[in-house]
Amino acid sequence: MGKKRTIRFKMILAFIGFNLIFSSILAPFIVFWGPFESLKIMAVGAVASSRHPQVVQAFLSDVEIERIRNLNADQGIGAGQVIGRTKVISDASTGITIEDIKGPSFKGKVMLITDPKRIKVAVTKELGVTGERVSDLAKDMEAIAGINAGGFYDPDGKGNGAFPDGLTMHDGKLVHNNIKDSATNIAGFDDQGKLVIGNMTANQLEEKHIREAVSFQPNLIVDGRPMIKGDGGQGVAPLTGIGQMADGTVIFVVIDGRQPTWSIGATLRDLMHVFEDYHAVNAVNLDGGSSSELVYNGKVMNRLWDIFGERYIPTAFVVTP
Numbered sequence: 001m002g003k004k005r006t007i008r009f010k011m012i013l014a015f016i017g018f019n020l021i022f023s024s025i026l027a028p029f030i031v032f033w034g035p036f037e038s039l040k041i042m043a044v045g046a047v048a049s050s051r052h053p054q055v056v057q058a059f060l061s062d063v064e065i066e067r068i069r070n071l072n073a074d075q076g077i078g079a080g081q082v083i084g085r086t087k088v089i090s091d092a093s094t095g096i097t098i099e100d101i102k103g104p105s106f107k108g109k110v111m112l113i114t115d116p117k118r119i120k121v122a123v124t125k126e127l128g129v130t131g132e133r134v135s136d137l138a139k140d141m142e143a144i145a146g147i148n149a150g151g152f153y154d155p156d157g158k159g160n161g162a163f164p165d166g167l168t169m170h171d172g173k174l175v176h177n178n179i180k181d182s183a184t185n186i187a188g189f190d191d192q193g194k195l196v197i198g199n200m201t202a203n204q205l206e207e208k209h210i211r212e213a214v215s216f217q218p219n220l221i222v223d224g225r226p227m228i229k230g231d232g233g234q235g236v237a238p239l240t241g242i243g244q245m246a247d248g249t250v251i252f253v254v255i256d257g258r259q260p261t262w263s264i265g266a267t268l269r270d271l272m273h274v275f276e277d278y279h280a281v282n283a284v285n286l287d288g289g290s291s292s293e294l295v296y297n298g299k300v301m302n303r304l305w306d307i308f309g310e311r312y313i314p315t316a317f318v319v320t321p
Helices: 002-033 037-048 054-059 062-075 134-140 202-207 268-277
Strands: 084-091 096-102 107-113 119-123 145-148 167-170 173-177 184-190 195-200 210-215 219-222 239-245 250-255 280-286 294-296 315-319
Touching (some): 107 294, 119 134, 119 167, 119 210, 134 145, 134 294, 134 315, 145 239, 167 202, 173 202, 184 280, 195 202, 195 219, 195 280, 202 210, 210 315, 219 239, 250 268, 268 280
Antiparallel strands (some): 084 096, 096 107, 107 250, 145 294, 167 173, 184 210, 219 280, 239 250, 239 280
């Protein structure tokens, strides 16, 4: 009798295991080839903004991916006004305030820094070899806070954040340029502490007295005007951005994502709305996904999506003492 029960139990486990494996194999075909257009639109946007965009390319042509991302941009998916703000830290001695924020589908952190001239770009010590964690980049600069900054490219397939993409400037010196004389969208601070965003070449950075800069896009708010249409065309994901108020206060925003029981994530339109709620006159999107991170006094303040912890990246915006 016991032997029969054991056999039956093993058969049930085998049946459950088979169905789980079969469902896992079948799921992407249902998502990308199935009849559910809204599910496909959201999935394409989310996966295409992750570190594995090739997953989408395995199922859909470049033409179809572009069509869907245009639908994202035109239609929009989320409505991201901040519906909750809770002050976590307010330290007059450091000029820093940190708040928890909550939207319809996301949670995140906002840091306000009153003195914009304290914002610097930290660059990995082993440029071209490996990146560093945000906490280490901040420590290198003896900074008290930091967020991930620009994107990076991966010529050797190592994925270790060794090469910042576009233009990278620190302390008025160009430390990396892989686009030569071409223009790229930059997020930077000039010698007056003003956040400057827009397409620039390396020569223009010098002409405009930019002291700290990285490359990323898109711009969210320019001279008080919202720039994102629809959801922005990138789906729902963890996001990072930087902005500035009219009085010079710098705004760091980090949105958690890809954690269904905590925070699904935000669209670029959601991120833009956050900056609007904080009265930003200029704001730009930074690298997101598993790079999205906010550090304060050596502690990671947000909930990282990557199960392996802090990602190795080439640059961070940090707040010096």
